[in-house]
Amino acid sequence: MYDFDYYKPASVAEAARLLAAGDSKLLAGGMSLIPSLKMRLNRYSALVDLGAVLDIKGIRRDGNFLVIGAMTPHAVVAASAEVRKILPAIASLAEGIGDPLVRNRGTMGGSMANADPAADYPSAILGLGATVVTHLRQIAGDDFFKGVFETALQAGEIIKEVHFPIPQKAAYTKYRQPASRFALVGVFVSKSADGVRVAVTGAAPSVFRFTAAEAALAKRFDPAALDGITIKPDDLNSDIHASAEYRAHCVVEITRRAVLAAQ
Amino acid sequence: MSGTHKVSMTVNGKTVTGNVEGRTLLVQFLREHLQLTGTHVGCDTSQCGCCTVHLNGNGVKSCAVLALACEDANVVTIEGLANGDKLHPMQEAFREHHGLQCGYCTPGMIMSAVDMVNRNGFELDEKTVRKHLEGNICRCTGYHNIVLAVQAGAAAMKNS
Numbered sequence: 001m002y003d004f005d006y007y008k009p010a011s012v013a014e015a016a017r018l019l020a021a022g023d024s025k026l027l028a029g030g031m032s033l034i035p036s037l038k039m040r041l042n043r044y045s046a047l048v049d050l051g052a053v054l055d056i057k058g059i060r061r062d063g064n065f066l067v068i069g070a071m072t073p074h075a076v077v078a079a080s081a082e083v084r085k086i087l088p089a090i091a092s093l094a095e096g097i098g099d100p101l102v103r104n105r106g107t108m109g110g111s112m113a114n115a116d117p118a119a120d121y122p123s124a125i126l127g128l129g130a131t132v133v134t135h136l137r138q139i140a141g142d143d144f145f146k147g148v149f150e151t152a153l154q155a156g157e158i159i160k161e162v163h164f165p166i167p168q169k170a171a172y173t174k175y176r177q178p179a180s181r182f183a184l185v186g187v188f189v190s191k192s193a194d195g196v197r198v199a200v201t202g203a204a205p206s207v208f209r210f211t212a213a214e215a216a217l218a219k220r221f222d223p224a225a226l227d228g229i230t231i232k233p234d235d236l237n238s239d240i241h242a243s244a245e246y247r248a249h250c251v252v253e254i255t256r257r258a259v260l261a262a263q
Numbered sequence: 264m265s266g267t268h269k270v271s272m273t274v275n276g277k278t279v280t281g282n283v284e285g286r287t288l289l290v291q292f293l294r295e296h297l298q299l300t301g302t303h304v305g306c307d308t309s310q311c312g313c314c315t316v317h318l319n320g321n322g323v324k325s326c327a328v329l330a331l332a333c334e335d336a337n338v339v340t341i342e343g344l345a346n347g348d349k350l351h352p353m354q355e356a357f358r359e360h361h362g363l364q365c366g367y368c369t370p371g372m373i374m375s376a377v378d379m380v381n382r383n384g385f386e387l388d389e390k391t392v393r394k395h396l397e398g399n400i401c402r403c404t405g406y407h408n409i410v411l412a413v414q415a416g417a418a419a420m421k422n423s
Binding site: 001027038046 | 268286307308318322327331334379395398399
């Protein structure tokens with residue numbers, strides 16, 4: 001790992017000021033960033049650790065929204081009585097990330113900003129139509145993920161929290177790559193007054209909405225509604241773990257299972 | 264701010280200080296600065312869990328945490344579990360049930376097992392133990408005796 005300066009500000013404003021200087025990078029839980037630095041995949045002049053910014057850590061209900069602070073560790077979300085009660089699909093998603101030691105340290109905001117194509121949280125952002133609140137603005141969940149490790153965040157922009165609308169029904173089902181625990185294909189399904197959302201992670205360069213399934217499930221929210229629905233493998237990932245054709249098959253099948261789990 | 268920086272934390276109940284670089288990992292600080300070599304480095308890619316320690320009460324992989332991020336934190340390593348010459352119940356259970364072969368993963372296994380008990384209580388079924396050990400990799404024993412040891416150690420912790 002190349003050396004870097006290290007700062008641990010106590011507020012978002014101070015973090016933003018530090019980030020503006022040089023080639024600095026935010027550090028959240030570090031569960032992806034530190035290993036990538038160790039492999040010298042990246043090099044920064046400074047890391048700005050958000051670990052002491054306490055007001056962007058925590059969980060609350062705000063009307064019909066579940067609000068999760070960016071620096072909330074996965075283990076805290078998974079164990080939260082509030083989350084388990086009002087949006088259990090998010091608790092179960094958080095409980096399936098990495099392993100227990102990673103969940104104790106890794107955070108929602110870090111996972112979102114990293115935007116790994118196989119990360120779990122992006123599917124919930126799209127699958128619920130959440131709103132991402134940064135220190136500068138609000139970003140619609142549908143507009144947040146732009147590609148492989150690419151988001152709508154501007155340089156120096158800091159995620160503060162995410163507002164998840166509370167749906168009538170929701171579930172996240174993940175078919176894991178058994179060694180890494182990342183999603184080979186993960187599907188987040190929700191049904192609310194606004195309609196049905198189906199978001200797929202792990203299958204393509206970026207999380208995406210499976211619109212054909214959404215249309216079918218809007219008519220009838222039942223696994224059988226997906227009979228005959230397919231997805232073209234053309235734009236899906238193909239790697240040593242699974243071919244694009246196999247992933248295309250899994251996308252429909254895992255969607256089916258997610259709908260069943262959401263019943 | 265480049266160069267070395269002073270860091271202070273509590274490790275196994277004692278306040279310690281040292282001078283580290285920004286990039287110094289917690290596991291390097293423990294092993295190379297404090298000579299607490301019970302915490303192992305297995306994969307160095309944050310997968311194997313050999314480097315597991317407790318950071319403010321939570322099990323974490325110390326090869327993926329910066330030492331400077333632990334300023335004022337409370338760290339417990341495998342050296343901090345025993346009470347003098349008396350092994351911690353989880354250590355004793357690993358000895359009793361032969362929950363190891365080469366022993367390299369054992370410190371991480373034990374620290375993770377104690378974290379598991381802290382989260383899930385003293386009565387752990389096999390499924391819970393195996394699920395919670397997802398972040399700890401053993402390449403010798405095949406986990407059978409490790410699972411037995413964790414269950415026995417958890418029960419023994421209740422009575423200790």
